[in-house]
Amino acid sequence: MGQGVVHPGEQAVERDDGLIVRGYLYGSANQAVLRMLAEIGDKKKGPGVHKGVKARERLLMGFGHRVYKAEDPRARHMRDRARTIGEKMGQAKWYQILRRVEEVMAPYRERGIYVNVDFYAGSVYYLLGIPEDLFIPLFALGRIPGWIVQVFEQWQDNILLRPLLKYVGPMDLAYVPIGQRG
Numbered sequence: 001m002g003q004g005v006v007h008p009g010e011q012a013v014e015r016d017d018g019l020i021v022r023g024y025l026y027g028s029a030n031q032a033v034l035r036m037l038a039e040i041g042d043k044k045k046g047p048g049v050h051k052g053v054k055a056r057e058r059l060l061m062g063f064g065h066r067v068y069k070a071e072d073p074r075a076r077h078m079r080d081r082a083r084t085i086g087e088k089m090g091q092a093k094w095y096q097i098l099r100r101v102e103e104v105m106a107p108y109r110e111r112g113i114y115v116n117v118d119f120y121a122g123s124v125y126y127l128l129g130i131p132e133d134l135f136i137p138l139f140a141l142g143r144i145p146g147w148i149v150q151v152f153e154q155w156q157d158n159i160l161l162r163p164l165l166k167y168v169g170p171m172d173l174a175y176v177p178i179g180q181r182g
């Protein structure tokens with residue numbers, strides 16, 4: 001059984017091994033970026049967003065990664081999609097704001113803080129009409145093949161998996177088919 005705490009109103013996906021994917025620092029940073037975009041609303045206001053980052057008082061969502069200390073290679077593809085889809089749909093403004101924020105954050109690259117995949121992903125999902133509550137399931141879908149391979153590897157070689165999170169949410173809930181949910 002993995003570990004973790006899911007707070008009310010937060011999205012979470014639980015894997016078979018009990019690991020929970022949740023929270024703004026992980027899978028739903030893209031939602032936090034969307035909220036930031038809505039708050040900025042205008043590309044001229046972008047520069048103010050990094051307030052507090054220099055003094056290490058706050059984290060800016062969509063930047064930084066536990067592993068990548070250079071640009072997240074997936075971010076390049078999402079940036080490209082955010083631009084092309086935005087232009088095609090006559091909503092280039094979101095991409096322009098994101099670019100402006102990225103420019104403003106350029107000095108922090110020397111600390112290893114670059115855009116990650118979530119920075120542009122939220123706007124791409126939004127433009128594609130994907131509802132926010134499907135962002136985390138989408139994130140999980142892409143990882144399912146890797147998780148399955150891990151389970152196979154564990155069966156074959158009995159490798160030790162030691163999840164760091166513990167699920168403490170409700171247990172033994174009955175499955176209600178989607179059509180019967182309120």
Ligand SMILES: CC(C)(COP(=O)(O)OP(=O)(O)OC[C@H]1O[C@@H](n2cnc3c(N)ncnc32)[C@H](O)[C@@H]1OP(=O)(O)O)[C@@H](O)C(=O)NCCC(=O)NCCS
Nearest residue numbers: 025026029053056058059060061062063064065066116118
């Ligand atoms: C993903 C994350 C948890 C990795 O954190 P980490 O492993 O501590 O990253 P690093 O060790 O490279 O951080 C180096 C420094 O940059 C800072 N930093 C990292 N990401 C930052 C961010 N998004 N905004 C501001 N500062 C950041 C760290 O606080 C650390 O500061 P320090 O030198 O004072 O200790 C972190 O970058 C983060 O919370 N990002 C925002 C959430 C996000 O976009 N998540 C999606 C990830 S795909």
